[in-house]
Amino acid sequence: MGSPENMRAVMKLITDGEQKIVVLSAMSGTTNSLVEISKYLHQKNKETARLEIGKLETKYKQVIAGLFTSEESKKSGLKVIKKSFDTIKSFTSGSFGLLGENTILAQGELISTQLFTLLMVENGHKAKLLPALKFMRIDEDKIADTHFIRKNIKKEIKEVGAANYYITQGFICKNANNEIDNLQRGGSDYTASLIGAAIDAEEIQIWTDIDGFHNNDPRFVENTKKIDHLSFNEAAELAYFGAKILHPQTVLPARVQNIPVRLKNTMNPTDGGTLISSETDGQGIKAVAAKDGITAVKIRSARMLNAYGFLKNVFAVFEKYETPIDMISTSEVAVSITIDNTQKLTEIREDLGKFGTVEVDSGMSIVCIVGDIIQEEKGFASKVFHALDGIPIRMISYGGSRYNISVLVPTVNKKETLQALSDNLLEG
Numbered sequence: 001m002g003s004p005e006n007m008r009a010v011m012k013l014i015t016d017g018e019q020k021i022v023v024l025s026a027m028s029g030t031t032n033s034l035v036e037i038s039k040y041l042h043q044k045n046k047e048t049a050r051l052e053i054g055k056l057e058t059k060y061k062q063v064i065a066g067l068f069t070s071e072e073s074k075k076s077g078l079k080v081i082k083k084s085f086d087t088i089k090s091f092t093s094g095s096f097g098l099l100g101e102n103t104i105l106a107q108g109e110l111i112s113t114q115l116f117t118l119l120m121v122e123n124g125h126k127a128k129l130l131p132a133l134k135f136m137r138i139d140e141d142k143i144a145d146t147h148f149i150r151k152n153i154k155k156e157i158k159e160v161g162a163a164n165y166y167i168t169q170g171f172i173c174k175n176a177n178n179e180i181d182n183l184q185r186g187g188s189d190y191t192a193s194l195i196g197a198a199i200d201a202e203e204i205q206i207w208t209d210i211d212g213f214h215n216n217d218p219r220f221v222e223n224t225k226k227i228d229h230l231s232f233n234e235a236a237e238l239a240y241f242g243a244k245i246l247h248p249q250t251v252l253p254a255r256v257q258n259i260p261v262r263l264k265n266t267m268n269p270t271d272g273g274t275l276i277s278s279e280t281d282g283q284g285i286k287a288v289a290a291k292d293g294i295t296a297v298k299i300r301s302a303r304m305l306n307a308y309g310f311l312k313n314v315f316a317v318f319e320k321y322e323t324p325i326d327m328i329s330t331s332e333v334a335v336s337i338t339i340d341n342t343q344k345l346t347e348i349r350e351d352l353g354k355f356g357t358v359e360v361d362s363g364m365s366i367v368c369i370v371g372d373i374i375q376e377e378k379g380f381a382s383k384v385f386h387a388l389d390g391i392p393i394r395m396i397s398y399g400g401s402r403y404n405i406s407v408l409v410p411t412v413n414k415k416e417t418l419q420a421l422s423d424n425l426l427e428g
């Protein structure tokens with residue numbers, strides 16, 4: 001939702017008479033602005049922070065002028081804005097830490113949901129605001145506390161009373177210390193899935209401005225096709241690569257409760273989008289996708305030969321620096337690992353140096369092939385390798401899951417890799 005027009009369009013889309021919970025993220029651009037503001041506050045650049053806060057506040061005053069018709073709603077809208085901006089401004093004096101930042105980031109969703117609820121009510125819809133901070137919670141390990149959510153969302157629905165449309169905030173939550181926190185950027189999708197699972201919804205719908213998952217990356221390959229249906233297994237493999245489309249954790253809660261997830265396009269609402277469910281359409285390759293910004297780390301050690309516990313020690317280094325590993329490939333005396341978070345690369349490199357020689361290659365991309373694939377099928381591997389003829393492959397992961405084959409290539413070769421896989425493996 002980027003403008004009053006878009007907010008009205010969303011209202012039209014959702015008011016079909018069917019009871020639902022509507023999870024909203026902040027108006028577009030807002031979270032980015034709030035991240036910027038927090039950055040200035042961390043840098044103690046209060047002047048610039050105040051300037052940016054002022055700009056954002058002006059923008060919201062314009063939104064209110066364009067959104068509501070009655071003076072009463074406009075007044076209520078301005079009150080919402082004032083409260084949030086007073087909170088944001090309170091951090092321009094005194095010290096600033098993570099809790100301050102999370103509190104600032106939360107204002108985007110707090111504002112959008114309150115304005116949207118006012119809009120719904122002004123237009124005669126039976127809508128109520130459901131405060132997410134009362135039921136969305138993560139535990140000490142930053143994992144969603146599904147028991148707490150299930151119990152408390154039901155309590156909260158009772159508390160606010162009967163409505164056709166419950167409007168709630170995506171992204172924001174409380175943590176184990178009962179402080180404001182969030183589910184990471186793009187987390188509104190994840191909120192929707194957690195709520196859908198908690199209330200045993202019929203379907204969870206994620207609305208964006210694209211038609212759902214495509215069978216290849218439309219930014220690099222021509223004539224890609226929308227995928228109508230994916231199984232939970234296939235979607236789980238693809239989610240990491242389509243983080244811009246779908247927050248990677250979204251599928252899990254839905255899958256646990258076996259609730260279908262549908263990706264829909266607000267620009268094309270009659271299209272069925274991509275449906276993700278427990279059903280499978282049978283075997284075959286469904287999609288290829290790529291992720292940039294990958295770094296490969298190779299550890300070579302004579303000590304690895306015939307030793308047990310070697311990999312455990314290597315993995316422990318990544319665990320120590322809270323750096324997730326994606327691909328792994330091993331030989332008798334070496335192991336290659338890929339990561340996308342290089343914040344602690346220097347430390348990781350130093351620690352790994354105790355085991356053997358370490359080599360690092362950056363500027364890599366993972367290209368993955370997703371589908372229900374019978375990898376043992378005679379000739380299948382040769383088909384994949386044939387498609388990749390001429391591509392300099394740095395790593396391969398084959399057989400880790402029947403739903404994914406991944407290759408690591410230099411990012412400069414990504415486009416031709418995607419194209420080659422499309423031409424040779426996907427049905428036209």
Ligand code: ASP
Pocket residue numbers: 025026031032108170171184185186187188189
């Ligand atoms: N507003 C948050 C963000 O921009 C959450 C979301 O949009 O899903 O990341």
Ligand code: MG
Pocket residue numbers: 186188189208244245246247
């Ligand atoms: Mg999103």
